Amino acid sequence: MRGQVSRWVRRVVAACLSLGAVATPAAAAPLEERVEALLAQMTLEEKAGQLNLISNEPILDSGAFARGEVGAVINFSNAWLAADADRLARASRLGIPLLVGLDVVHGYRTVFPLPLALAASFDPLLVRRSTAAMARESAAVGINWTFAPMADVARDLRWGRVVEGLGEDPWLTGRLTGAQVEGFRDGGLASTLKHFAGYGAVLGGRDYDATFVSGAELHDLHLPPFRAGIRSGADAVMTALTALNGVPTTADTGLMTGILRRQLGFSGLVVADWQAVSSLVKHGVARNGAEAVRKAMLAGVDMDMTSGLYLRHLPEEVRSGRVPEGAVDAAVRRVLRLKFGLGLFDKPLLDPAGAEARLLLPETRRIAREAARASLVLLQNREEVLPIDPKKVRRIALVGPFADAAWDQVGPHEGTGQPHDTVTILAGLRERAAAAGVEVVFAEGCSRTCLDREGFPAAVRAAQEADLVVAVMGEPRDRSGEGSSTAYLDWPGLQHDLLAAVAAPGKPVALVVFGGRPTELGAALERAHAVLMAWIPGTEGGPAIAETLFGDANPSGKLPVSWPRSVGQMPLTYDVLPGGRPHQPNSRWTMGYADASPLPLFPFGHGLSYTRFDYGEPEVLTPRVGPGDQSDAALEVRAAVTNIGARPGRAVAQLYLSQPVAARSRPKRLLKGAVPLDLAPGETRYAQFRIPVRDLGYHEPDGTLVVEAGEYRVTVGGDSTATRSAGVTVDTGWRGPPGGDQALR
DSSP: OTTOOOHHHHHOSOOOOOOTTOOSOTTTSOHHHHHHHHHHTOOHHHHHHHTEEEEOOTTOOTHHHHTTOOSEEESOOSHHHHHHHHHHHHTSSSOOOOEEEEOOSSBSSSBOOOHHHHHTTOOHHHHHHHHHHHHHHHHHTTOOEEOOOBOOOOOOTTSGGGGGSOOSOHHHHHHHHHHHHHHHHHHTOBOEEEEETTGGGOGGGOTTOOBOOOHHHIIIIISHHHHHHHHTTOOEEEEOSSEETTEEGGGOHIIIIIIIIIISOOOSEEEOOTTTTTHHHHHTSOSSHHHHHHHHHHHTOOBEESSOHHHHHHHHHHHTTSSOHHHHHHHHHHHHHHHHHTTTTTSOOOOGGGTGGGSSOHHHHHHHHHHHHHHOEEEEEGGGOOSOOTTTOSEEEEESTTTTOHHHHHOSSOTTOOGGGOOOHHHHHHHHHHHTTOEEEEEOOSOSSOOOOTTHHHHHHHHHTOSEEEEEEEOOGGGSSTTOOOSOOSOSTTHHHHHHHHHTTOOOEEEEEESSSOOOOTTHHHHOSEEEEEESOOTTHHHHHHHHHTTSSOOOOOOSSOBOSSGGGOSOOSOOOOOSSOOOTTOTTSSSOSSSOSSOSBOTTOOBOSSOEEEOOOEESOSEEOSSOTTTOEEEEEEEEEEOSSSOEEEEEEEEEEOSSOSSOOOSOEEEEEEEEEEOTTOEEEEEEEEEGGGGOEEOTTOOEEEOSEEEEEEEESSTTOOOEEEEEEOSOEEEOTTOSSOBO
């Protein structure tokens, strides 16, 4: 999309500057003329001000708005703050409105499941609708720009920010990143792809640590989701806080200009992450703030977030000749284009009095509940303990520290979500059980830190007297999100002991796993008959879980990450290279461990249902792909999927690609398609897949796309261990330019 302006800009045909000092008549002038007319009136200090993003802090200087020294704000996260800040900015000499930003990661007031949980739906349409609902709430309080979605591919579950992303796979992450961009636009917000690039590869899963990524891996794994987000019309891109191959991304000209601008064709706004410009001094690549500003601006970073260094040093850097004023003007143009594209010059000041009434609307909560249901992953269901049958189960013992944990259920990056808005699992289960005439006895057992056994006896008594035990255990909210990387993946405290105690009476146990990511389950799989991954489900999580436990909803979620047996397996992903000595159980001289299996506990794409599905042999409708119009070249594959159980349910047919022999060793399989199918008992439908031939290829270190002639295989099934496959032949090999979307002969 070289030369393409953001989708916001393309949609705007006329916008009024509402500025008496601007000579161009407002409504008639093309957008670029309006931008240039405004830019021509700006002093160097006012230009620097447009590139200055500040946070809402107690030491906030309100005079900075009047002087035109602020172009954007973050954390002005209620309608009154946003309106006051924008009013001050519009009272400045040129009256330029503000970009009002916030990390709308999984909701504003109505909290949705975390992005990683939403990814378990494998459903771009649901992700788009959910994101649009979040955006509408945010826009109601004056927010017009979000620092989301996170397009980083997460390869290590120790990394706290894995919860902000969409899993370990670049294809799925790309599809859902594009859906989020579109959803934010639907709801009225500009979007920001973050963090460019390779942030998901931090060493040891430690937030902010260094990343070392080969050129081929960068283009094959880390860039595709950003490319997908740019195609969907992302308005901004945020730099990563990390150094990539020794160069901090905020000062990396080759990355920010060479790859992002030239190869990927991004023409929107580039914003530094929180104080990333000043961090260049800490990285050791700048002696002082002025040099940090110079390096960031010349690398292609348009806006400085919260360090204040652009405002402080950029005018002098220009006057001294160290930074060309043309570079500053180009950055300011991108800011103004976004503001015009959002229609900010035309919009009246926000009326804060009406904002609250547009939050927590019934329709928004309905979508949040639908999203929470779709995110639930049934990992295990021995003896078909679930769904709950009220004829057999008259009393439920609900135990565990997260059964009634409203604040934990809100999760990290919660916007302004409140515990009192949240329907907990206890409240949801009690309401649903009462409708079925089932009693729920709650005995927490221990607190969220679970450091003592004082509550164990009451929990055991409840289990002894019940027909079913529902145990809600896992991780609290503060073990997920930015700055929450962990060296271990176990549950805090004595929760495994509590589970053992309530399982000892011999009653069936349904374990609901709570938390932002997979954790080590250990003996829990033997102690619990059924295991349901609930993630951090948000405001409507309680009813969604209760409805699923009782079978009103049939679980259909699929794991967007591989579930490890132990933290020692990290990083663990499904798309491994075959190796010269592939793993063979009980064989010492193959890839593996001397003390544990190298395989995941549950594979990527895994997720059970209350019904069963049969996947037929894939049929390749284009068994040979030859030369032609490369933009249209694609593989066409279909596979029959049959519901062979007694309940209606949703299957997610997944297509994986492999190239058995290639010029370089390629992953054993790569996800290239996913089709949700709602099937009645006994019903058969076809999952139809269309895979652009360019998606068969890999990248060379400089970004050149290579699609080799030869044999490929496609495998279709219910997870990444599917076995039914078919072959396809590519007759002519293709090569494409670095960053190009189309393959060339």
